[in-house]
Amino acid sequence: MRSHTLTRSTAETEITVTLDLDGTGSYDNQTGVGFFDHMLDQLARHSLIDMTVRAQGDLHIDDHHTVEDTGIAIGQALATALGDKRGIRRYGACLLPMDDALVRAALDLSGRPFLIWNVDLPTAKIGTFDTELVREFFQALSTHGGITLHVDMLHGLNSHHIAEAAFKSVARALRDAVEVDPRKADAIPSTKGAL
Numbered sequence: 001m002r003s004h005t006l007t008r009s010t011a012e013t014e015i016t017v018t019l020d021l022d023g024t025g026s027y028d029n030q031t032g033v034g035f036f037d038h039m040l041d042q043l044a045r046h047s048l049i050d051m052t053v054r055a056q057g058d059l060h061i062d063d064h065h066t067v068e069d070t071g072i073a074i075g076q077a078l079a080t081a082l083g084d085k086r087g088i089r090r091y092g093a094c095l096l097p098m099d100d101a102l103v104r105a106a107l108d109l110s111g112r113p114f115l116i117w118n119v120d121l122p123t124a125k126i127g128t129f130d131t132e133l134v135r136e137f138f139q140a141l142s143t144h145g146g147i148t149l150h151v152d153m154l155h156g157l158n159s160h161h162i163a164e165a166a167f168k169s170v171a172r173a174l175r176d177a178v179e180v181d182p183r184k185a186d187a188i189p190s191t192k193g194a195l
C-alpha cells in the first residue's frame with residue numbers, strides 16, 4: 001500500500017495528514033484557512049492522490065505556521081508513502097492555463113530538495129490569505145518531500161488564478177511522477193540504483 005498517515009505536533013500547530021498515492025483524488029481538507037483548503041483540494045483532485053488534512057494552528061497570529069507546517073507534513077507523508085520509489089515514473093511536468101494565468105511546473109522526485117519559484121502574485125492578499133504563503137507551502141513541500149521543483153509563471157493577472165494554476169500544475173506533474181510505470185514496475189528509476 002503506497003499510503004501513509006502522519007501526525008506532526010509543535011507548539012504552533014498540530015497536523016494530521018493521510019495520503020494514498022493510488023487514490024482517485026478524493027479529499028477532505030480542513031485547516032481553518034479557507035483559501036488554503038481550496039488549494040489543497042486542487043492538489044488532491046488533480047494529482048489523484050487521496051488526501052485528508054486536519055490542521056489546528058495558531059491562526060490568532062496569522063496563517064503562516066499552519067500553511068508552512070501543512071507543507072512539511074504533506075511532504076513527509078509523501079516521501080514515506082513513496083518508500084524506495086520502486087517503479088515510479090519519477091519525473092512530471094505540466095503547463096497549465098487558468099483564464100489569464102499560465103503556470104508551468106516541472107518536478108523530479110529525486111530526494112534532492114530544490115525549489116525554483118518564478119511566480120509573481122500581483123496582490124499581497126487573496127481575501128484574507130497572504131499570497132506570500134503560496135511559496136512558503138511549496139518550499140516546505142519540496143524540502144520535506146525531497147522534490148526538485150520548478151514553478152514558473154508565464155503569464156498572469158489575477159492572484160487567485162495564478163495561485164490556483166500553480167497548485168493545479170504541480171498536482172498534475174505529481175500525478176505523472178508518482179505513478180508506477182508498468183514497463184519498469186520493479187526497478188528504482190535511477191542508474192545509481194537508489195533515489
Ligand SMILES: [Mn+2]
Pocket residue numbers: 038160164
Ligand atoms: Mn478558485
